[in-house]
Amino acid sequence: MNFIKTKIKGCFEIEPKLIGDERGFFYRTMCANELKKANILKPIVQINTSFSSLKGTLRGMHYQKTPYQEDKIITCLKGEIFDVVLDLRKKSKSYKKWFAVKLNEKNKKMLIIPRGCAHGFLTLKKNTLVTYYVTNYYNPQKEDGVRYNDNSFKIKWPIKIKNISKKDLSWKNYK
Helix, strand or coil: CEEEECCCCCCEEEECCCEEECCEEECCCCCHHHHHHCCCCCCCCEEEEEEECCCCEEEEEEEECCCCCCCEEEEEEECEEEEEEEECCCCCCCCCCEEEEEEECCCCCEEEECCCEEEEEEECCCCEEEEEEECCCCCHHHEEECCCCCCCCCCCCCCCCCEECHHHHHCCCCC
């Protein structure tokens, strides 16, 4: 695994090392030893999967409040997403900054989202499948979010948002 720093502290792109032959390929999507050696994540306790049938589906911007904050590794197994990390850590040098990367089945990249950051993605293709490796258990009472179009952040979504949940529309602007 190749870890690439981003402008958000603790947020890394991961490029897997593909091993291929005439049968196809193999790569690791998670290796605790490599993550520990890179001092990146706590142990994974939950794995979640999201499927979006429509292009232009937005999911986010979500995060968990203390003490249920979580690190995440995101990978797109089918389709393509524009994946966004928004730093909400007040003491961070990248506070209120955002970073985005395209994750898809072709580039096989993954993204590490550190605790204290909001996360969301926009599907760029139909029938998109995303898996999340998470370091804390989900607690619905500690879930929060930020509006996807909050002027405090000016996230530049690459395509028109066509499908979004009522919950994601209900998030307030960040204070």
